[in-house]
Amino acid sequence: TQLLEQSPQFLSIQEGENLTVYCNSSSVFSSLQWYRQEPGEGPVLLVTVVTGGEVKKLKRLTFQFGDARKDSSLHITAAQPGDTGLYLCAGRGAIQGAQKLVFGQGTRLTINP
Amino acid sequence: DAGITQSPRYKITETGRQVTLMCHQTWSHSYMFWYRQDLGHGLRLIYYSAAADITDKGEVPDGYVVSRSKTENFPLTLESATRSQTSVYFCASRDRNSGANVLTFGAGSRLTVL
Numbered sequence: 001t002q003l004l005e006q007s008p009q010f011l012s013i014q015e016g017e018n019l020t021v022y023c024n025s026s027s028v029f030s031s032l033q034w035y036r037q038e039p040g041e042g043p044v045l046l047v048t049v050v051t052g053g054e055v056k057k058l059k060r061l062t063f064q065f066g067d068a069r070k071d072s073s074l075h076i077t078a079a080q081p082g083d084t085g086l087y088l089c090a091g092r093g094a095i096q097g098a099q100k101l102v103f104g105q106g107t108r109l110t111i112n113p
Numbered sequence: 114d115a116g117i118t119q120s121p122r123y124k125i126t127e128t129g130r131q132v133t134l135m136c137h138q139t140w141s142h143s144y145m146f147w148y149r150q151d152l153g154h155g156l157r158l159i160y161y162s163a164a165a166d167i168t169d170k171g172e173v174p175d176g177y178v179v180s181r182s183k184t185e186n187f188p189l190t191l192e193s194a195t196r197s198q199t200s201v202y203f204c205a206s207r208d209r210n211s212g213a214n215v216l217t218f219g220a221g222s223r224l225t226v227l
Binding site: 004006009031033040041042043044045048088090092100101103104105106 | 146148153154155156157158161171203205214215216218219220221
């Protein structure tokens with residue numbers, strides 16, 4: 001069974017600070033996605049990374065896929081209250097179960113004004 | 114309206130009762146999925162369907178039944194609800210040709226089993 005471990009599970013910081021969320025596994029994934037979920041809503045896709053070492057930027061958010069395609073990170077620069085939410089990473093299996101995504105347990109981020 | 118809708122959004126039931134959660138999507142996406150979300154576990158796949166009349170088990174299928182007689186609908190049934198099935202349930206869909214495996218989620222159904 002492929003597992004994704006996210007850390008930290010909870011993070012509360014002040015507006016303007018930088019932060020990094022990690023998503024780690026012992027398994028290889030063909031691609032990895034990051035979703036953000038607001039209270040009372042379903043997750044919404046932020047980004048998909050496919051190539052080992054790939055870096056994608058979405059405004060103040062920077063996503064990186066590890067060289068071995070086993071881990072990923074999300075870095076937020078100058079966090080704002082609007083960044084508050086639950087961040088989920090999800091991996092697509094490299095071999096078996098290619099049609100199914102495996103989700104991490106999530107990182108609940110709170111940005112205080 | 115276009116999109117993916119779940120109903121009911123909130124449901125309270127008692128142990129042993131049958132409950133059906135509905136999911137409807139308007140895109141004619143081939144793939145549909147049911148996940149449950151619990152604190153500390155993230156999203157866990159219950160069942161998925163690759164097309165009408167084709168369904169398969171996910172990570173946590175026990176106690177659940179699904180059907181897919183029409184492409185747009187994918188109901189999830191708890192035949193005899195248990196307290197451990199108290200959770201938030203999310204339906205999602207994906208187009209067969211979505212190479213990036215992008216899922217679009219419904220807003221969720223919060224189920225409480227007393």
